[in-house]
């Protein structure tokens with residue numbers, strides 16, 4: 066990978082490589098864009114096949130956070146960290162304290178939170194060294210596990226998508242095929258069941274499936290059968306890249322709305338479903354409830370305020386459909402446009418000269 070060429074072509078600001086021999090920390094902090102504010106994005110711990118793969122993942126995920134935070138209306142830029150290692154076997158307290166000191170050294174340009182492989186306890190260790198961390202324990206004013214709030218946002222976004230497709234946002238009687246019934250999707254199913262939707266579920270974890278069958282009277286199907294169900298809505302809540310050449314021909318649903326990240330295998334798949342008339346709620350918009358919730362901690366966490374903001378995902382999804390129709394573009398392109406236009410407007414409004422203590426005007430002769 067030609068690093069500078071890649072960073073230049075995707076407008077990355079900074080890449081920070083952190084190592085600490087004592088704890089074994091090998092972390093990569095990628096900061097994509099801080100036009101809107103400090104970069105907020107979680108820390109992923111994963112066993113990467115190579116250092117290059119880890120760097121690529123950090124960069125890709127950081128850019129995703131720029132778009133997610135911008136479209137969510139947050140005054141935050143995008144960044145992400147990956148720590149190379151097995152989250153089950155390679156963690157130690159010193160590792161997260163060392164990482165916290167590296168974050169502190171960035172002086173607020175980057176704020177972290179949980180992601181795949183990291184927990185509230187890890188954030189508490191980081192918090193011993195820096196305040197630039199969210200998702201810490203309740204005693205420090207945390208918002209707690211983001212999954213139920215992410216689910217609430219997906220539920221609201223799904224209603225907006227239903228309104229677009231069916232003319233009403235009621236989900237009563239709608240058949241919804243849910244792929245993966247883990248942390249986010251279980252709470253999502255609670256909301257859907259409460260509203261009177263009929264659920265079809267699948268998961269590689271048989272216990273998770275049984276839990277949904279018992280609690281919501283959901284119909285269980287095999288993992289390969291979920292795409293072809295006679296459903297009104299398909300809710301991908303497990304894996305990325307599940308909208309692809311193999312699955313698109315099987316889909317009968319008129320709406321795709323779920324929590325999974327990176328649902329489109331390639332952008333062209335977003336074009337194809339658009340041409341087929343399927344209403345697609347862009348993934349990073351509909352699943353932004355978690356980041357909206359942790360971001361609220363920066364102002365002193367207020368659950369009522371955070372949930373009100375998360376409910377606004379409904380309006381954001383509606384706005385994206387309006388842009389999609391106005392400009393005759395697929396909804397995934399409309400979401401990018403919404404984020405990019407907001408960043409460009411703020412960049413322009415902040416370009417004027419402002420005197421500060423480092424200004425040439427204030428330097429003493």
Ligand SMILES: NC(=O)c1ccc[n+]([C@@H]2O[C@H](COP(=O)([O-])OP(=O)(O)OC[C@H]3O[C@@H](n4cnc5c(N)ncnc54)[C@H](O)[C@@H]3O)[C@@H](O)[C@H]2O)c1
Nearest residue numbers: 211212215245247248249268269270303324325326352355
């Ligand atoms: N947790 C959050 O707040 C949050 C925020 C934004 C995005 N997301 C995304 O939402 C998705 C779900 O997150 P989660 O926190 O609920 O994760 P989770 O691990 O709790 O749930 C995922 C579920 O999918 C199942 N699964 C895995 N492979 C499958 C397959 N091939 N077919 C069917 N089921 C399969 C797993 O067994 C698990 O039960 C992920 O893509 C995640 O990146 C989560």
Ligand SMILES: CC(C)C[C@H](N)C(=O)O
Nearest residue numbers: 106107178179180355356
């Ligand atoms: C900051 C975190 C809560 C971000 C979350 N992991 C996401 O992908 O949205």
